[in-house]
Every structure is written in structure tokens, then in C-alpha cells.
Amino acid sequence: VLKCLVCSDKSSGVHYGVLACEGCKGFFRRALQNVGDPARKKCFYNKNCEINLQTRNRCQYCRLQKCLALGMSR
Numbered sequence: 001v002l003k004c005l006v007c008s009d010k011s012s013g014v015h016y017g018v019l020a021c022e023g024c025k026g027f028f029r030r031a032l033q034n035v036g037d038p039a040r041k042k043c044f045y046n047k048n049c050e051i052n053l054q055t056r057n058r059c060q061y062c063r064l065q066k067c068l069a070l071g072m073s074r
Contacts, residue, residue, distance in 0.1 A: 027064075
């Protein structure tokens, strides 16, 4: 079983150029649609949050940064 490169959940295929799960695919799609969302512009934990299956919903900023660092793009 292939794992999502962002959160290590079960991958559903290559989405936006990266092996990703449905959750991270949807998260990245919404991030593209809501570029001005202030929640994605701030991290409350020094901008180095661990993103995994259990923690992926805690910090949108760090999750988006990890998506971008892995090469996700339109």
C-alpha cells in the first residue's frame, strides 16, 4: 500500500503532482481556492509542526507548507 507523502495515510494516487491521500488532495484543492484564508497564513507552534495522520488537521499553515515543499502545484 502506497502512503501519502504529506501525512502518511493510505494514498489514493498522484494528485497535484504528488502521491497523496484524499484528505490532502482536498485540503490542497481548498487551499488553492481560498488563497486569502488567514488560517493558512499563521502557525502557532514555530512553523515546524509534524504533519502525520493524527496531527494533519492541527496546523493548516504547516500542512500547506509541506504540500508545497513536496512539489504540489496546480
